[in-house]
Amino acid sequence: MERPLSPFMFPTWYRFQITSLLSILHRFAGIVLAVGSILLAWWLIAVATGGDVFATTHAFIASPIGVLLLFGWSVAFFYHLCNGIRHLAWDAGYGFEIRNAYRSGYAVLAATVVLTALAWLYVLLA
């Protein structure tokens, strides 16, 4: 028999639930952040180099694509941070009951929206 291999378990073999959805999103956000570290390194190098390099970098970050990347990075950061704290609580043995796992999942989603909104409000108003 051909056994199904990850990551092709959805939706044929597994039903989507908030718990499994948040789990795969945690990985996805982690990958986004890892790729985003290239942008971070680029910005640090631009600050160290100055001149035209910084001007080009600054223009890219301020462009629509740059802002979109930054927005995506910020959503991934706040989500991975909040859900990471949820994972650390699990590692310490707390919150395994299904009811609490669902509650903390919704709390993570709400916290992500609030933190991302606050961050971008601050940037836009500053």
Next chain:
Amino acid sequence: MEDSRSLSNSTALRDESVLRRVRHLGSAHDGLREWRLQRWTAIALIPLGLYFVVSMLRLATSDQTTAAAWLASPVATLLVILFVLAALAHALVGLRSVFADYVHTRARLVAAELFVRGATIIIGGMSVLAVLKVFLEK
């Protein structure tokens, strides 16, 4: 115990089954170190990540002089270097676990891990050098 799986058809699972046979159902003994590294860096990244993001928000629209002045302070230099190192170590463990789950042939797994390790070292090295350059020039 007879294992019908072909040894030449290398997969990530194969190493586990070979080790298990050799060591009589024991573990490979180096998983816990990575598990701990992932959790320690995760805990460190809560304050370091928040510090970095809050600093970035304040610098979002600033010019190079302002950014360099911030980065050149000893506290920022230290915390940004620690953030970069912790984040990259955390990313490396995480990406390796993604590969272990989704890359099913040995050659591709080794290639992916080599690529990510190399990229991590280069990105980390360049970032740390950049921060130190700003710090030392001030």
